[in-house]
Amino acid sequence: MKSKLVLVLFLLATPVFAADPAPTLVVPEGAQAGPNFDVEKATQAWVDTLSPEQRAKSNAYFEGGYVLDAVDFLYGLGVAALFLLTPLARRMRAATAKVVSGPFLTSAIFAAQYVFLVTLFQFPMSYYRGFQREHAYGMANNSFGSWLGDQAKELAIGLVIGSLFAGILYVVFRKAPRTWWMWGTVVSLVFAAFTAMIAPVYFAPMFNTYKSVPEGPTREKILSLARANGIPAHDVYWFDASKQTKRISANVSGLLGTTRVSLNDNLMNRSPEESIEAVLGHEMGHYVLNHVYKGLMETGVIILCGFAFTAFIFDRIVARSGAKLSISGIADPVGLPLLVAIVSVWFFLMTPVTNSLSRTEEAEADIFGINASRQPDGFAAVAMQLSEYRKIHPGYWEEIIFFDHPSGWNRAHRAMAWKKEHLN
Numbered sequence: 001m002k003s004k005l006v007l008v009l010f011l012l013a014t015p016v017f018a019a020d021p022a023p024t025l026v027v028p029e030g031a032q033a034g035p036n037f038d039v040e041k042a043t044q045a046w047v048d049t050l051s052p053e054q055r056a057k058s059n060a061y062f063e064g065g066y067v068l069d070a071v072d073f074l075y076g077l078g079v080a081a082l083f084l085l086t087p088l089a090r091r092m093r094a095a096t097a098k099v100v101s102g103p104f105l106t107s108a109i110f111a112a113q114y115v116f117l118v119t120l121f122q123f124p125m126s127y128y129r130g131f132q133r134e135h136a137y138g139m140a141n142n143s144f145g146s147w148l149g150d151q152a153k154e155l156a157i158g159l160v161i162g163s164l165f166a167g168i169l170y171v172v173f174r175k176a177p178r179t180w181w182m183w184g185t186v187v188s189l190v191f192a193a194f195t196a197m198i199a200p201v202y203f204a205p206m207f208n209t210y211k212s213v214p215e216g217p218t219r220e221k222i223l224s225l226a227r228a229n230g231i232p233a234h235d236v237y238w239f240d241a242s243k244q245t246k247r248i249s250a251n252v253s254g255l256l257g258t259t260r261v262s263l264n265d266n267l268m269n270r271s272p273e274e275s276i277e278a279v280l281g282h283e284m285g286h287y288v289l290n291h292v293y294k295g296l297m298e299t300g301v302i303i304l305c306g307f308a309f310t311a312f313i314f315d316r317i318v319a320r321s322g323a324k325l326s327i328s329g330i331a332d333p334v335g336l337p338l339l340v341a342i343v344s345v346w347f348f349l350m351t352p353v354t355n356s357l358s359r360t361e362e363a364e365a366d367i368f369g370i371n372a373s374r375q376p377d378g379f380a381a382v383a384m385q386l387s388e389y390r391k392i393h394p395g396y397w398e399e400i401i402f403f404d405h406p407s408g409w410n411r412a413h414r415a416m417a418w419k420k421e422h423l424n
């Protein structure tokens with residue numbers, strides 16, 4: 001990569017962080033190094049550090065998510081029906097035609113109205129899942145006003161991105177009504193890459209404050225880990241995720257020159273140094289293994305098949321009921337809710353595939369991170385902490401279908417397998 005990569009580790013400068021000493025790593029007895037070290041027993045020892053109450057709560061939270069995913073999907077289809085089976089979509093088209101003309105502007109303005117109304121219709125679901133339920137499980141720190149403010153910002157971004165994307169897509173529909181699913185995939189990927197590139201620079205700072213980590217041993221350790229793994233990083237940052245949530249997390253975002261690893265302040269405050277190093281190693285793994293680019297290509301294949309599926313179904317529905325629904329063809333904006341509904345069916349069906357693609361890369365990053373940081377216990381410890389919001393030990397198929405990251409049990413098992421091979 002030609003552009004300078006800035007490894008940006010976002011850490012927060014709040015009094016909370018400064019006041020609390022870093023927690024120390026406690027390795028449970030069954031997972032301590034020794035002549036009788038056993039991978040299975042060590043994994044179980046880590047899992048047993050969670051109380052039955054903690055596990056029950058985590059299972060209930062995560063399994064509830066399966067139901068909510070299905071409800072969200074069906075609710076979305078209901079919203080699409082509301083647009084199509086009432087005069088709503090036709091009125092939006094008529095209102096749009098009064099102010100603008102041409103395929104780009106017509107579809108962009110139509111899409112803006114659509115994004116706004118869908119957000120409004122889905123508000124009860126967003127409120128329950130994003131605010132009420134998070135507080136009920138003790139996972140959130142934000143007030144209703146602050147949550148609502150974030151929702152408004154997301155809507156503003158959705159309006160700009162959504163209408164721009166729809167505008168370009170409908171020009172493609174107009175020029176290539178039979179082969180749009182191929183060109184549409186190219187447009188979607190370029191758009192996804194562009195959005196990914198600008199997101200950490202323009203969108204992320206709208207929600208949180210990012211600051212450089214002050215000089216010190218933590219910063220030096222992070223930069224040293226980066227240098228050792230061929231990552232040209234020269235700055236370290238942190239961000240105040242605790243404004244919204246208690247969740248521990250980190251991620252890789254951006255593209256080309258904007259690529260960065262982000263760490264949240266919950267991780268810095270609530271996890272021992274060894275865990276922070278292991279998590280950083282994991283995020284660096286995503287970078288070194290080119291997961292952002294691989295992910296884009298995998299997404300491209302899923303979108304290509306999904307658009308082909310959508311074109312096939314859309315044309316059949318329009319041939320049969322186009323007059324009744326007042327949709328003249330693919331280039332008619334009134335068909336947008338139908339398009340979105342069919343695409344959502346595709347992605348719902350593809351859930352086990354997209355989750356498995358993601359989970360596989362996460363497992364690769366886990367291995368990389370343990371190797372780079374040489375902190376198997378730190379990694380197992382943070383895997384237990386993540387069980388707050390991810391079921392610790394699911395069934396085999398349950399993990400394949402529903403998990404976009406490996407389960408805590410699998411992560412601890414992987415770490416303990418590494419530890420066994422490095423006991424000396």
Ligand SMILES: [Zn+2]
Pocket residue numbers: 282283286362365
């Ligand atoms: Zn990851």
